[in-house]
Amino acid sequence: MKKPKISVLGIGYVGLCTAVGFASKGYTVIASTHDAEKAAKINKGIPPFHEPNLQKLLEEAVQSGRLTCLTNQTKKAVLETDLTFNAVGTPSMPDGGADLQFIEASSREIGQALCKKSTYHVIVIKSTVVPGTTRDLVKPIVEKVSKKKCGSDFGLCMNPEFLRQGSAFEDTIHTDRIVIGEYDKKSGDVLYNLYKDFYDKDLPPTIRTSLSTAELIKYASNSLLATKISYINTIANICGKIPGADVKTVAVAMGLDKRIGPLFLNAGLGYGGSCFPKDVKALIAHSKKLGYRLELLESVENVNKTQPLKAVEFCKELIGNLKGKHVAILGLAFKADTDDMREARAIPIINELLKEGASVTAYDPVAMSIAKTIFKNKIRYAQSAIECLKNADCCILVTEWDEFKKLKPADFINNMKQPALVDGRRIYNPEEFSQKMKFTAIGLGH
Numbered sequence: 044m045k046k047p048k049i050s051v052l053g054i055g056y057v058g059l060c061t062a063v064g065f066a067s068k069g070y071t072v073i074a075s076t077h078d079a080e081k082a083a084k085i086n087k088g089i090p091p092f093h094e095p096n097l098q099k100l101l102e103e104a105v106q107s108g109r110l111t112c113l114t115n116q117t118k119k120a121v122l123e124t125d126l127t128f129n130a131v132g133t134p135s136m137p138d139g140g141a142d143l144q145f146i147e148a149s150s151r152e153i154g155q156a157l158c159k160k161s162t163y164h165v166i167v168i169k170s171t172v173v174p175g176t177t178r179d180l181v182k183p184i185v186e187k188v189s190k191k192k193c194g195s196d197f198g199l200c201m202n203p204e205f206l207r208q209g210s211a212f213e214d215t216i217h218t219d220r221i222v223i224g225e226y227d228k229k230s231g232d233v234l235y236n237l238y239k240d241f242y243d244k245d246l247p248p249t250i251r252t253s254l255s256t257a258e259l260i261k262y263a264s265n266s267l268l269a270t271k272i273s274y275i276n277t278i279a280n281i282c283g284k285i286p287g288a289d290v291k292t293v294a295v296a297m298g299l300d301k302r303i304g305p306l307f308l309n310a311g312l313g314y315g316g317s318c319f320p321k322d323v324k325a326l327i328a329h330s331k332k333l334g335y336r337l338e339l340l341e342s343v344e345n346v347n348k349t350q351p352l353k354a355v356e357f358c359k360e361l362i363g364n365l366k367g368k369h370v371a372i373l374g375l376a377f378k379a380d381t382d383d384m385r386e387a388r389a390i391p392i393i394n395e396l397l398k399e400g401a402s403v404t405a406y407d408p409v410a411m412s413i414a415k416t417i418f419k420n421k422i423r424y425a426q427s428a429i430e431c432l433k434n435a436d437c438c439i440l441v442t443e444w445d446e447f448k449k450l451k452p453a454d455f456i457n458n459m460k461q462p463a464l465v466d467g468r469r470i471y472n473p474e475e476f477s478q479k480m481k482f483t484a485i486g487l488g489h
């Protein structure tokens with residue numbers, strides 16, 4: 044089978060990993076963005092964000108000539124390829140609904156290209172979009188602008204992405220399942236055959252379904268994962284009130300039950316990032332429009348809103364009034380192995396500390412430059428974990444980076460003004476730490 048040529052619109056985490064993934068398997072990929080700086084980086088083999096293992100594969104893809112990134116040339120990218128993955132962003136609007144302006148704009152650009160194309164082309168929506176978007180927004184825009192007919196002149200699929208930042212490339216090429224929402228069988232066959240060729244005998248379980256079902260599968264999956272996190276955090280908060288209880292052991296025992304499973308049961312300061320918060324909000328808002336109130340997810344969201352502030356409460360329990368105190372924050376990114384600070388838990392924690400009159404010094408292995416654009420000169424920035432701890436009255440561990448797991452009680456005792464630690468991610472051994480210093484952790488009953 045001749046390999047189809049692929050174009051990718053939107054070259055963020057999803058778009059870039061998709062592009063590099065297909066290029067790594069020998070496909071020719073043309074990416075398109077409006078951001079010239081980003082395109083220049085990609086064409087030099089430099090990922091525009093921190094993502095483990097991506098740099099080498101991107102370099103190889105670019106050097107082999109299989110991946111190129113164009114700026115403001117969506118038309119060229121679409122005309123020179125057979126299939127387009129659309130992976131543009133779908134951020135939150137103030138009311139929580141999904142902002143579909145980038146999907147609308149990119150659909151128009153695809154339509155303008157298809158206007159000039161005489162061969163069949165398949166459009167694949169990879170962005171997370173609320174149910175109905177592909178059929179009721181993308182299809183009419185492309186048909187109107189291109190003056191072509193969906194089904195006969197071009198195909199349309201919705202193919203949600205399930206990658207996790209921090210292991211994004213690995214997840215892209217070793218996914219647990221593929222979901223193909225298809226406008227018609229012809230469109231779905233093209234995408235199915237592409238994945239069959241890509242994975243060969245390792246093709247993961249593949250679900251072929253309607254466009255709307257595929258769209259909902261993504262929201263239903265992310266909302267359940269967010270629910271698991273808020274659920275274990277509420278159990279953690281109960282544990283905190285029961286002497287001798289420890290949420291870590293509760294979670295391990297729960298996770299051994301095959302009906303529950305061990306993943307997403309790490310109690311902490313709540314979920315952040317560019318997906319869970321916005322997807323939970325979007326499903327709540329969409330459901331409201333449909334006349335159904337999603338009370339369960341409203342609670343999931345509320346738990347997640349208050350959970351980071353637990354860290355500040357704990358800090359006050361350890362050292363009292365925070366006015367004039369100096370707090371060290373270890374970890375700023377929304378999770379380890381990424382520099383993404385969208386909806387990072389560090390943001391409400393730091394804002395609350397400042398409101399309480401504390402001064403803050405922060406350190407993160409990769410998110411410092413992004414953090415500086417958020418907090419500007421309101422906080423101090425350290426160049427290492429140890430420098431961050433210097434003369435602090437209390438430390439809050441916010442992100443579970445491996446390098447923080449290596450810190451010993453002596454590192455805190457020898458550097459802080461008074462050693463006091465709030466473990467917001469349960470990475471330290473409570474017995475070892477609480478014997479040597481003031482120590483408290485999420486989900487630990489005293």
Ligand SMILES: NC(=O)c1ccc[n+]([C@@H]2O[C@H](COP(=O)([O-])OP(=O)(O)OC[C@H]3O[C@@H](n4cnc5c(N)ncnc54)[C@H](O)[C@@H]3O)[C@@H](O)[C@H]2O)c1
Nearest residue numbers: 053054055056057076130131132133145149170171204208
């Ligand atoms: N990040 C994740 O972990 C993840 C996982 C699964 C699904 N998703 C979903 O995938 C989509 C993309 O997410 P992301 O994290 O990669 O987003 P991102 O914000 O990192 O990147 C989106 C990119 O799209 C670009 N863009 C906007 N309009 C464009 C246009 N008309 N043409 C070309 N480029 C355009 C933006 O400049 C931006 O670089 C979202 O819907 C998201 O919910 C994200």
